[in-house]
Amino acid sequence: MNAIDALEMVQAAIWTVVVASGPAVIAAMVVGIVIALFQALTQIQEMTLTFIPKILVILLVSIISAPFVGSVIYSFSETVYSRIETGF
DSSP, rough: OOOOHHHHHHHHHHHHHHHHHHHHHHHHHHHHHHHHHHHHHHTTOOOGTTTTHHHHHHHHHHHHHHHHHHHHHHHHHHHHHHHHHTOO
């Protein structure tokens, strides 16, 4: 294994983390913006108002996107194991 192989593996690992966490992060950002807009329009400044909807939406998005996230992680692990098997 040389430096180029190691760099490719690190790049693939980082990209896998970004793609796998993307749906939950995007959903949390959208819900956060909607709630912030709602709080600004109604002047309700309740701190707990942001947590419960975000938790519920992240849970729902995680359940819905679980097959996609699983396939991304599975393909990365297949790539890693095939490189280990062939000796890079």
